[in-house]
Amino acid sequence: VEPGLYFQADDLTVPEEYRGIGVRIExxxxxxVDGNRNMSEGxxxxxxxxxxxxAALKG
Structure with missing residues (x-):
């Protein structure tokens, strides 16, 4: 098991808008050869x- 928060789609104890989703930020x-660069730092x-x-992406 990794750190994070996971909601199963069939877990009726979770509010409907959060069922079946998960967010993972990596x-x-x-x-x-010269080192490394974090491509997602922004x-x-x-x-x-x-x-x-x-919200901005949705317009």
């Missing part, structure tokens, strides 16, 4: 940042 790291991390980003 970094994409480019490794080169993406939102905190829940409020993610919610704002998703």
């Amino acid at each position: 970094d994409d790291i480019l490794v080169t 993406l939102p991390r905190r829940s409020d940042e993610v919610e704002s980003w998703m």
Whole structure:
């Protein structure tokens, strides 16, 4: 089991809008001969940042 929060689609104790979803935030790291670069460092991390980003994508 990994850190995170997972909701099963058939778990009726979870509010309907959260059933069957999961969110996992990971970094994409480019490794080169000279070192590494975090390719995802500009993406939102905190829940409020993610919610704002998703709202902006929806228009």
